[in-house]
Amino acid sequence: MLIKKLPVNILTACILSGLSGHAMASAPQSFHFSGQDTYKVTAVDVFRLRKDFPEVNVTKALRPIFGEVFYTEDTFKSALSTQLDSATVEKIYSNIKARATQKSKQLSIFVHSDNALQITYQDADEKASFKHSDLIDLSKFKAPSKVKKTKHGFNTPALDVSVDEQTLCISFENQKDNQLSEICPDTNAAFTVSADEQYRLNGLGQEFQNPGVVDSSWNGKVRHSNNRMEGFNGGGTGNTMFPILYASSPNQTDFAVYLDNMYSTQWDFSQSPWKIKSAQGDVNLFYFAAESLPELRQSYMSMVGNPLVPPRKMFGMWLSEYGFDNWKEMDSKLETLASNEFPIDGVVMDLQWFGNVQPYDPMSHMGTLTWDEDNFPKPKQKIAQLKDDGIGMMLIEESYVSRDLEEHSIMEESGFLARDPKTGKAINTNSDGGGYWWGKGGMIDWTNKEAGIKWHDWKRQPLIDMGVIGHWTDLGEPEMYNSNGIYAGDQGHNEIHNIFNYKWLESIYQGYQRNDVSQRPFMMSRSGAPGIQRFGASMWSGDIGSNLTSLSVQLGMQTNMMLSGMDYYGSDIGGFHRAGLGVPSKDKDAALAETYTQWFAYSSLFDVPVRPHTENLCNCKETAPDRVGDLESNKSNLELRYQLIPYIYSNAHTAHLTNAPVFPSLGFEFGNDPKAVTLSNHKMMGESLLSVAVAKLGQKNVDVYLPKGKWFDFRTGESFSSDTGIELKEQPLYSELKGEALFQLPLYAKEGAIVPFNPAASGKLTSDVPETIALKVFGLPQHSEFTLYEDDGVTNEYLDGDLRRTLIKLDTKKSEAKLTLTTSGTYEGAPQLRPILVEWQLDGLSATKVELNGEKITSWKMQGNTLELAIDAQNVSHQQTIIVNY
Secondary structure, rough: OOOOOOOOOOOOOOOOOOOOOOOOOOEEEEEEEEEEEEEEOHHHHHHHHHHHOOOOOOHHHHHHHOOOOEEEEHHHHHHHHOOOOOOHHHHHHHHHHHHHEEEEEEEEEEEEEEOOOHHHHHHHHOOOOOOOOOOOOOOOOOOOOOOOOOOEEOOOOOOOOEEEEOOOOOOEOOOOOOOEEEEEOOOOOOOEEEOOOEEEEEEEOOOOOOOOOOOOOOOEEEEEEOEEEEOOOEEEEEEEEEEEEEEEEOOOOOEEEEEOOOOOOOEEOOOOOOEEEEOOEEEEEEEEHHHHHHHHHHHHHHHHOOOOOOOOHHHOOEEEOOOOOOOHOOOOOHHHHHOOOOEEEEEEOOOHOOOOOOOOOOOOOOOOOOOOOOOOOHHHHHHHHHHOOOOOOEEEEOOOOOOEEEHHHHHOOOOOOOOOOOOOOOOOOHHOOOOOOOEEEEEEEOOOOOHHHHHHHHHHHHHHOOOOEEEEEOOOOOOOOOOOOOOOHHHHHHHHHHHHHHHHHHHHHHHHHHHHOOOOOOOOEEEOOHHHHHOOOOEEEEOEOOOOOHHHHHHHHHHHHOOEEEEEEEEEEEEHHHHHHHHOOHHHHHHHHHHHHHHHHHHHHHOOOOOOOOOEEEEEEEOOOOOOHHHHHHHHHHHHHHHHHHHHHHHHHHHHHHHHOOOEEEEHHOOOOHHHHHOOOEEEOOOOOOEEEEOOOOOOEEEEOOOOOOEEEEOEEEEEEEEOOOEEEEEEEEEEEEEEEEEEEOOOEEEOOEEEEOOOOOOOOOOOOOOOOOEEEEEEOOOEEEEEEEEEEEOHHHHHHOOOOEEEEEEEEEOEEEEEEEEOOOOOOOOOOOEEEEEEOOOOOOOEEEEOOOEOOOOEEEEOOOOEEEEEEOOOOOOOEEEOOO
């Protein structure tokens, strides 16, 4: 229950200067409120009291007031007198008062926009400030249109904010007088949030809990937020810290809280009010309110930055394992994939590429970042040969450097490794966060900018020059560290732990900029922090166990990572630790085959990149989709992915330009639908395509929920309509094709969907821009549109405008539909003459006439309800208008 508002006295209301770069109707304002000392008795206080007064036993008597806050000394003393006799109170009073007194706080609120506030709680004797970390940028906030001071606080066109003069609790209402939430200060580095229990809680990065449960919400749970790897369900998964909480409801205004504090934080939603407590640091948070999740995410993304567009190849399949021992082993996997006609875009090289590692060995190869040319000879020539075959290369790297290597000496001499506070030399990485499985030595200090420059230019840039197009930053939590280490600026490990991987990724991005590399930066990271997407980073969930009960949790974490700003999130497809199958030996082969097949189907729709990966040091396990799982199902699902790359890639450009997510949840797109918001296994691709994931052995069918409106089965064209939403019971997961039972997840298109696809006109699916503009169109809405984005797929030139946009509009009236294609812009190598292929679901109607640019054409046919239209190559500089009569 929210605390009743009390009268408030605003001690100061400062009119501040405008935010730079914005013309404002109203200048941003700040408000400051001073509190007073409060008193709270805890069990610890009483325990210590008994040590000072062993003859007095007051624990039982005072237990009823443990944790209760008293706002005046009189009420505090009165409460003691209610529980104890007057003589005891007088005897212990000065002692217990000293222990129970909590220093007065001050509250400061800065109005950044109509719906965005910055809130800080500080000790009263500190100078009020509105600092923020360098993870976020506040310059893109649109200044408030109006701020009005009120008796209890202030209001904007979006929010009515009231402050309690005693508690410094902040109450938030929308302009319809509906209370959204209340935030109150708690102990140091802690605060509480009260809100209606109907709010659904999401965001906050990833933490794997409850194996086998598909649920993205944190309701009723405790979220232990800290960057670390954690054992989970037969494997190891990432706990990744993105301190952005969303509270959404179909019936109320939504709100979000971003805590600008990267110390380990516990978010306790198992109690009311919710309690958020950081290990240390200030309570410095941002509060947003909006009518929908998309609006909230937009406010958050405006602070942390939009994602770069990944290289086009990253939307295809990348083969990976731990690890390829030599070129021969890798080539053998590529050869069978080719013979089985599986498309592929790249290979990912694990530790073996630089010679692997030796446990406890100070001469281990960790930190060489130099090719082992005994097993991988002539790497430059090999990378070039793979590139000619359409296959890129990504290399793993870590932050550790073995002690007796030359690299360690050079980095140590420059002060570029984590340091021992006593000697100033490199500190030995101990087992605070793991073991010595990689060797023995030190850790690069990525918080030292010069260290990042040195390592990139010395070790990484030659690999980029060699043709490497992706960087796999592993163990970046960091997994192993020495808690006594000192970093740049004499910071301790606690200060840098949760931004360590952020600084690593930032150094890679800055290296690309500094060296004027035309190639786009792309990193695949196991850890991170808000904003890494603006460096070109993706994330994966860690060394996950090979079981569908782990995949179940991954499904929910994808939603939370999307809300945390990570559009590109994936997994070790099929699981890294095969021992995690958890079935009897006689059932292992069948369980692995089904686990892999289901996982590969899901990842082929939603992972970037599509990356099978497993631990295979014994060379007795398979990870390529033609060697494990059902080959034909895997192939069919991968082909679907490659067909959809033009659509997904266009959404990637939209994400870069507008911060709309590439893979939103169903609840994100349909936040006013009470059923849609609860279905964590329902996933969207952009705004138009919906699928339902499964993760359960033996599952043959799945229930599908389609929100109100008209939807089409993507594969068959069958349509479904409802004014309130419709549930399709037990939709089959297996279909017959050429005598094969294929496992395929359901896929539906919203009415009006315009889906560019790859028709594989040359007979081979690739991630390249297809020569043909091929479109799947669903239904006859009054109006819809989609922008097809294309570029060279490799370089940063798209940032400078080397980009082709094809705006596709669909307009209909009683018996006529018009499809127009208007192309603008270009890029190097862009085709000028392009055939057009349209597959149009007409929903029970038949075309009677088709015109192109005012001329009747005959190159079309009806296949059931589908109009199939093939048009010879047209000049893209001219608008193309297709009119269909029916």
